[in-house]
Amino acid sequence: MAVALPNLPVERVRRRERAAGSGAPDDRPLVIVERQGAALRIVALDAAAEAAGARPGLPLTEARAIRPDLRAVPADAAADHAMLTAVADWCDRYTPLVALDPPHGLLLDVAGCAHFFGGEAAMAQDVAQALARQGLTARVSVAGGAGVARALAWFTPGGVATPEEERARLAALPVAALGPAEAVRTGLARAGLTTLGQLAARGRGELAARFGFGLVAALDQAFGRVDPPISPRRPAPARMIERRFPEPVLTQDAVVAACRALAGALAGRLEAAGEGVTRVEAAFFRADGKVSRISVATGRPTRDPDMLLRLLRERLDALADPIDPGFGFDLVRLSALAVEPLAPEAVSLDPGAAEEGAVAELVDRLAARHGRRRVLRFLAGDVHRPEGEARARPAQAMSTGGGRSAARAASWPAPSVAEPPRRPLRLFADPEPIEVLAEVPDGPPIRFLWRRVAHAVARAEGPERIALEWWRRDPGALTRDYFRVEDAEGARFWLYRDGLYVCEAEHPRWFLHGLFG
Known part of the structure; x- marks a missing residue:
């Protein structure tokens, strides 16, 4: 099923004005204009403007010379696309396989769906009438292929045709139904080819040699010889x-x-x-x-x-x-x-x-209630660096029901109640630099300055040496020596020296990575 919305830009503006409800409606003839080169030209118009003599492609100045009270609104392709998307959402009630056919059309795969609405003819009529109640003019056509349905919807009153009727209707359509480029359309007119029937009577090789293979491909789609699949906006539910x-x-x-x-x-x-x-x-x-x-x-x-x-x-x-x-x-x-x-x-x-x-x-x-990405669980990472050891992932993706997720969840070491924790439960987002005084260059600190506060170390344990995995290449990643220290007031810290003395750094820097308790 193809749904053509030829007056979508004009009807979108009318709907917006009715929704705003500001004062009496403006009944002046309405045209949608777009700048093309140095002039504003009409790209869409309502019935009143058409009756006054305006037409698509006419410069706005010439149209106003014919009808001075003509009302012009700038074209808005983004708003038209949003409107088309909203109509496509509404068409999901007929079939879940709905595709956009820009700029102002839709394609619906209604195979196996029409009998729910009383048949193809009743379904097409229901779509057209329902859209008319929403203030949209629609021509609906049902055919055996997407290209056939599209051509009939845009260049005929629509409806449902048998395979025999489809070919007769297609043969009478103008070559504009194929959407050729202006140069190709001019060449066809000079050759006396004005309808699809006349094109179909010519040889494929002749048409491809003179007007390009694109014209032949479009002709094959229009006559249903090639039927590309419809790409729906949403995947079909199971x-x-x-x-x-x-x-x-x-x-x-x-x-x-x-x-x-x-x-x-x-x-x-x-x-x-x-x-x-x-x-x-x-x-x-x-x-x-x-x-x-x-x-x-x-x-x-x-x-x-x-x-x-x-x-x-x-x-x-x-x-x-x-x-x-x-x-x-x-x-x-x-x-x-x-x-x-x-x-x-x-x-x-x-x-x-x-x-x-x-x-x-x-x-x-x-x-x-809160969103999948706001309910997290920590996953054990197979890395040595502490900041990468725990990775937050959506908890729903790590169900403990079994399988790979359960195996990963079980990879956390069991906590021991007999020994103090080797590492803090929470680490700083970024290790904070500290100034350290040590008895020997590669020994534990005896005093350090953190956030302008000096701490005298009463006890120290370490080092716990952590290096980058051998298969990872990072010239800036140095070996770390971690120490658990306790100051004279009983506060406990987890800090490290970044780089081996002399081997990796002449003067290794120190960082505080977390707090115990």
Whole structure:
């Protein structure tokens, strides 16, 4: 299905002015202008301006000579693209495979979807009428290929055609339906080739030799000989279930009840397929065309509908800008964006297993409320340097349910209660330089100055020598000798000498890396 929105720039401006609601509407003829060379030229216009004699490509000065009260608005390609994207979001209600066809068109893969709307003709009519209620003029065409549908939508009234009718309609279309360059279009006109039927009657080699292979490729797409795949804006969900309302619903209780029913139905489909979901998206389609989406993720595959509903409610409650029902939601959809195999497993009687499940559920709820990247867990890094030994990663990506993540989590050394900690629990973001006095150059410090405060060392333990891994090449990375020291007042510090004396540095520098307790 191809959806052509020929008046999108003009209708976007009209919609913006109606939404602003400032005073009486401006009914003067409207044109959209863009600077081309040294002149402002018309790129889009409404019916009143067209009736007055304006046309695309006409300089604005000439158009105002015809109609002095003409109203001109500068073109805004970014706003037009945003409007087209919003229409594409709304079209997701018909199929999840929606692609943009810039500058003012859409392509929908409706294979297997039309019967839900009473057939292809009824579906095309529903799309056109629904967009008309939103103030958008749309020509909708359904054909066997994307190129055929696009050409029919832009250069015919649209509709659905049989394969035989498609070829007859295409043959009567002008060569502009292929979108050729101006030089190619002029050359075709001089050769007397004005319709696609006339082009199709010529040999491919002849056309390619005279007008380039691009024209032949466009002709093949228009006639459906080559049908490039549609690249949808969003990946198709693995599982999807939706509920349509005969009348738009306005209350959050009705929306939550719909999500509860959809979660139960989705869980049934996942169970039948032996799968569990790890990412779910809920989409709320408003009657006026706006679409709101929220998504939640889980650390482990699940198909528990109660858990999915809790996560969705957490996400809804945490929104800084709550979802506005506007004129009401007429469609709610629940999509499984990512699934994994989930085989039935025996219920463990080990209390530790239940505790792990409760922790994983807590992580999921916190991530749904605060964001996946704000709920972190430290992963043991296979490096020698202390600052790289622990890496913060999203906790959901490190579920303790088993596998590689569990193995990494188990690689942390078990703490000993009989001995004091070898390293501080928290390190400075950057080691802080200190001034040190030592009895011998490569010995422990006896006195150091940190943040303008002098500390006399009462006890010292070390060194603990830490060097860069042998396979890493970094000329600036020196060997470190770490010391655990305690000053006369009982405060304990973790500091190091950066570089071996004489071997790596003539005068090694000292740094404080963390505090104990």
